[in-house]
Amino acid sequence: MYLEQLEKFTQLEGSGAGFLTQELDLGLTFATMARESLRRGRIRSADRERAEATKAHEAVLKFLPSATLTSEQKTKIERRLSELESQLERLAGLVVLLAGTSPI
Numbered sequence: 001m002y003l004e005q006l007e008k009f010t011q012l013e014g015s016g017a018g019f020l021t022q023e024l025d026l027g028l029t030f031a032t033m034a035r036e037s038l039r040r041g042r043i044r045s046a047d048r049e050r051a052e053a054t055k056a057h058e059a060v061l062k063f064l065p066s067a068t069l070t071s072e073q074k075t076k077i078e079r080r081l082s083e084l085e086s087q088l089e090r091l092a093g094l095v096v097l098l099a100g101t102s103p104i
Contacts, residue, residue, distance in 0.1 A: 016067035017077065020060055024080045027056030031087040038094055050091045057084050 034049035060081055069077065 016063060017069055017073045020064060020067060020069075020077050021080075023056045023059045023063075024077065024084060027053045027060070027084045028080070028087065030056065031084065031091060034091050035087075035094075038091070046091070046094075050088065053084065053088055053091070057081075057088060060084075 030049045030053035034046040034053060037043075037046035037049060060077070064077070064081075
């Protein structure tokens with residue numbers, strides 16, 4: 001998977017900001033899906049979706065240091081990365097809490 005991401009990253013025109021933004025969008029979408037799955041009591045689905053959000057987070061962390069970004073791009077990406085990290089932390093806690101009270 002990371003090889004495919006690296007190829008995408010190197011093929012993008014410009015700085016890689018588009019790739020990083022796309023991965024953050026993906027991660028935040030999966031985090032939202034996980035939260036909704038938890039609300040509906042679908043622990044397994046929520047855990048899988050949280051894992052996908054985590055993969056997107058890891059991809060951003062891996063490629064961010066090599067990206068050439070403007071100050072504005074870097075600020076936006078770091079803000080969204082922080083948002084994703086916060087959501088992942090909350091989801092991890094909720095999944096563990098609910099997994100202990102619901103059959104998986």
